[in-house]
Amino acid sequence: MFTIFKNLFKTGKHPDIAKLQAQGAIILDVRTKKEYASGHIRGSLNIPVNELPVNLFQLPNNDRPVITCCASGTRSKAALALLEKSGYKTVYNGGSWTDLQHQL
Numbered sequence: 001m002f003t004i005f006k007n008l009f010k011t012g013k014h015p016d017i018a019k020l021q022a023q024g025a026i027i028l029d030v031r032t033k034k035e036y037a038s039g040h041i042r043g044s045l046n047i048p049v050n051e052l053p054v055n056l057f058q059l060p061n062n063d064r065p066v067i068t069c070c071a072s073g074t075r076s077k078a079a080l081a082l083l084e085k086s087g088y089k090t091v092y093n094g095g096s097w098t099d100l101q102h103q104l
Contacts, residue, residue: 015092017067017103025065029097030079035071041101049075052082062088069094 021027027041030049040046047055049070059066066088068076073095083091094100 015065017092017094017100020065020067020092021104023065025067026059027094027100028059028066028068028079029070030068030075031070031097039097041069041097041104044069044097049079049082052079056083056086059088062086063090065090065092067092067094067100069097069100072096 017025027044029036029040029044029046030052031040031046032048033046036046045058047058066083068079068083068091070076070079073093076093076095080091080093094103
């Protein structure tokens with residue numbers, strides 16, 4: 001059962017998140033505004049996943065790495081797929097924002 005969940009949320013890429021952030025990666029939190037207001041990673045950008053398609057212009061450019069996060073990893077995985085489809089070259093699913101925060 002654990003393997004099913006592990007495979008569901010894996011990204012295939014396992015970067016050094018802290019190193020990426022130090023090099024200017026964007027941390028994109030795709031939770032709702034209300035969820036973001038209850039706690040988030042300092043310096044992260046909040047664009048809810050359902051608003052992302054019409055708000056891609058808020059991301060500086062598609063050459064900077066983007067690390068997506070949400071509450072559990074499901075919405076951040078959807079955001080990763082959307083960003084890659086939109087031409088973003090280096091995108092990682094950071095999963096849960098709280099887990100991601102511990103990596104920084």
